[in-house]
């Protein structure tokens with residue numbers, strides 16, 4: 609169940625965390641080949657994979673938006689994309705209000721540990 613938002617995201621006290629990555633949903637991996645593809649993603653610099661609180665899978669590129677100003681203000685605020693406008697708006701949480709990761713894989717070792725634990729649970 610989603611948490612009820614009682615306060616808006618604290619954008620003025622934040623280093624614009626949500627402007628520093630691109631996260632794209634990917635198909636849930638089910639086969640060996642799918643996990644092998646995730647291994648490949650994780651071999652790249654500044655790339656991570658995560659499952660969100662709804663168990664959906666995402667690839668995340670840690671790279672700041674080029675429109676992020678030195679004072680963390682958006683340089684195209686009035687024309688910013690819809691995804692930026694909606695981020696953190698109730699009932700959605702932003703990363704300052706809650707940890708968005710159910711599982712975070714930053715390295716191949718993280719993924720292997722997850723798969724080993726999953727296998728052990730099945731025994």
Ligand code: SF4
Nearest residue numbers: 617619622626696702
């Ligand atoms: S929406 Fe959240 S992560 Fe983005 S700037 Fe505001 S407080 Fe920071």
Ligand code: SF4
Nearest residue numbers: 627673675676682692
């Ligand atoms: S367009 Fe503006 S609000 Fe959107 S990610 Fe870039 S800096 Fe952030």
